[in-house]
Amino acid sequence: MRSEQIRSTFLDYFRGLDHLELPPGPLVPDERDLLFTNAGMVQFKPCFVGASRPPHPRLSTAQPCVRTVDIDKIGVTDRHATTFEMLGNFAFADYFKREAMAYALRLLTEGYGLERDRLWFTVLRGDEESVDLWRGLGVPAERIQPLGPDDNFWSMGVPGPSGPTSEIFYDRGPSIGRDGGPAVDSERFVELWNLVFMQYERGRSDDEILGDLPGRHIDTGLGRDRLAMVLQGVGNVHETDAVLPTLRAVREATGRDDEPSAHRLVADHVRTAVRLIATGVRPGNEGRGYVVRRLLRRAVRRLVLLGVDEPVLGAVADSVTEVPGGVAREVVEREERAFRRTLRAGNRLLDTELARGPLRGETVFKLHDTYGFPVDLTVEIARESGVAVDTDGFERLMREHRERSRAATR
Structure with missing residues (x-):
């Protein structure tokens, strides 16, 4: 049925x-x-x-x-x-x-x-x-x-x-x-x-x-x-009929079918992001916009791990059947290009610090402030590598940063 x-x-x-x-x-x-x-x-x-x-x-x-x-x-x-x-x-x-x-x-x-x-x-x-x-x-x-x-x-x-x-x-x-x-x-x-x-x-x-x-x-x-x-x-x-077109688009974009878990994650996250974009939500750094941004960034990172080096999510976005065709493609493509640049810039620092052991709050803050790495993505990558993260130290540095910013605008 x-x-x-x-x-x-x-x-x-x-x-x-x-x-x-x-x-x-x-x-x-x-x-x-x-x-x-x-x-x-x-x-x-x-x-x-x-x-x-x-x-x-x-x-x-x-x-x-x-x-x-x-x-x-x-x-x-x-x-x-x-x-x-x-x-x-x-x-x-x-x-x-x-x-x-x-x-x-x-x-x-x-x-x-x-x-x-x-x-x-x-x-x-x-x-x-x-x-x-x-x-x-x-x-x-x-x-x-x-x-x-x-x-x-x-x-x-x-x-x-x-x-x-x-x-x-x-x-x-x-x-x-x-x-x-x-x-x-x-x-x-x-x-x-x-x-x-x-x-x-x-x-x-x-x-x-x-x-x-x-x-x-x-x-x-x-x-x-x-x-x-x-x-x-x-x-x-x-793999149900409503989602399968998007899953197939992900498989076509990666050119492989040996990573079903990763393919399902990308299909799911793009589908949700497209639905939200179609309602008027745009990627951002807070609230609803941050959810869209996080979903797309998780999808992009998984594609990078699969060896997909060029932007491909525009075609995947077009496969989502629940919204009018093409309504979200431009937004998705722009977000993917921006985050691929972020990944290239920050991955070297992150890989170096992960090899040294627990991530210090200062490192997490630098990844966030200088390279645009969301803290939850840093924590996720570290968890996959079995490395602890000093999130308390990061939060302290973020509070200090906000206080300096407020003081500078007075």
Whole structure:
């Protein structure tokens, strides 16, 4: 089943359950504490906290998302990506756990044809109500696993609505990994759908619960790209039909196919950068712009390690199918050329210092201030070489530099 059909099947199903389909929210949200839309519920935050009323008690969306919290896992695991589409159904003081579980289970098995005996379920440890509800839907007790709040409690990562979750996983088989369910192997047992039971107001951390929300709500997210990986029988999310053109463009640009992890990283990072550029974000040194810059620089560095000495990302950017052709090419090419110059200038110093052992704060600062090396890239390169970095010393020098700059402008 192609990705577009996965989306239409989801939206049609929930339309039949009286859900009003709404367009996706912007990828760059009107949310001071949030760089990018990282879940389908972001545009509905005011509804969850009682600040506004939804247009209908039941809603559904297909939401493009960006998350970079797992950036170090890109290309390493089969399931992680920095941009993806989240298919969501939402209920505002309408149905709750029982219905959300039943709707999800029926769609996965009857709508998408997944084998029921390959589905596993997790709940927040201590949430016996959810265990009983899954059991009531015919799920065997041995395929329901209680996990801690790191796995089964959800929030936006900023103050706002939050709640316990129950997640649905698919067993990809013994060729992928160990038996024992998602508590044992999250590659073999890949998470597909997260059911969030929104009922709490979160403070500055998940440990700070300010109280109950005005009502109990449902927020779910089905990862379209992960489901496509399963339904299309491919090895990772980057080989699904929506991403494969970009992965092929990377292979063509490198002229080799023996570095699949590196190819997936480049394809992922360029795809996310292009999507953000298409929304108006430009590479920069702070905030959202820095995320775009970091993604492109990680991609360029990986290409250099693969022996690609000339700029090639323009053609890769053109392969991204989710945005109009050519919309980001010029920006990507300009950023690639600039960073290749930076790499040539700074690599000699960095290689010399890495050979000497731990990187001093002064070296990290010089790489940043003189050669334009982002500190996180320096740390990443050092980590790959097994070398420690004095980030505290770097931060001290940065503070002193800022203070001198402010004093000079007074």
